[in-house]
Amino acid sequence: MKRFRRRYYDLFSHLYDKIIALHSQDKRALLRELLVEKTGLKPGGSLIDLCTGTGAVAITASKVAGKEGLVIGVDFSLGMLKKAHQKAKTIKATNLYFVLADVARLPFADKSFDAVTCSHAMYELDPLTREAALKEAYRVLKPGGCFAMMEHCEPKHPFIRLLYYIRLASMGSTENRTFARDERPFLARYFEDVKLEVTPTGGSKIIRGIKK
Numbered sequence: 001m002k003r004f005r006r007r008y009y010d011l012f013s014h015l016y017d018k019i020i021a022l023h024s025q026d027k028r029a030l031l032r033e034l035l036v037e038k039t040g041l042k043p044g045g046s047l048i049d050l051c052t053g054t055g056a057v058a059i060t061a062s063k064v065a066g067k068e069g070l071v072i073g074v075d076f077s078l079g080m081l082k083k084a085h086q087k088a089k090t091i092k093a094t095n096l097y098f099v100l101a102d103v104a105r106l107p108f109a110d111k112s113f114d115a116v117t118c119s120h121a122m123y124e125l126d127p128l129t130r131e132a133a134l135k136e137a138y139r140v141l142k143p144g145g146c147f148a149m150m151e152h153c154e155p156k157h158p159f160i161r162l163l164y165y166i167r168l169a170s171m172g173s174t175e176n177r178t179f180a181r182d183e184r185p186f187l188a189r190y191f192e193d194v195k196l197e198v199t200p201t202g203g204s205k206i207i208r209g210i211k212k
């Protein structure tokens, strides 16, 4: 199953940014800035972006972390990471790396990052992978570090809402639907001070928690 999904994302990588641009009219860029801001990342800080895709959140974070900081985007699709790498080259970031790995097993030491992000991806991971990814996010965060993820809100338009439900149903697990409705109980298994905020666009939500 994972091999199939990885292949799907390898193929999708060629269209991903174009489809997102059409769909969001650049609202997503602002949302990614907001997601990074919500982690409290400072210049010189370190962040891992899980399921980084074409690297948009990681690139945004690398600008905040600055020369002294470190940002790593992790994804299991080589196709997605190639696109991310091409984009990163255009901004000549010296603090940004992309690593091919499964988010269920992060190749990083315990307590080594200030922040972990994940944008529009946690809801579609299978439940075991998601649980492992949350556990890994907790493990690699320093005490006091922030995990922040962004997801779609349930669409208001009836037709889009129907498509959204079909997408959730196609994932084949009722737990994915439960997760998409309210992510807080899942994060609260690992993190404290878990908060959910709807973004100013109304279409997405940011859920975050702190490693005590």
Ligand SMILES: C[S@@+](CC[C@H](N)C(=O)[O-])C[C@H]1O[C@@H](n2cnc3c(N)ncnc32)[C@H](O)[C@@H]1O
Binding pocket: 005, 006, 009, 050, 051, 052, 053, 054, 055, 056, 057, 074, 075, 076, 077, 080, 101, 102, 103, 104, 118, 119, 120, 121, 125, 129
């Ligand atoms: C919908 S895209 C989101 C990309 C990006 N975060 C964004 O906001 O544009 C989901 C990404 O998750 C990655 N992914 C899915 N399962 C994964 C796993 N188990 N380990 C690592 N990456 C995974 C896919 O390859 C894909 O790039």
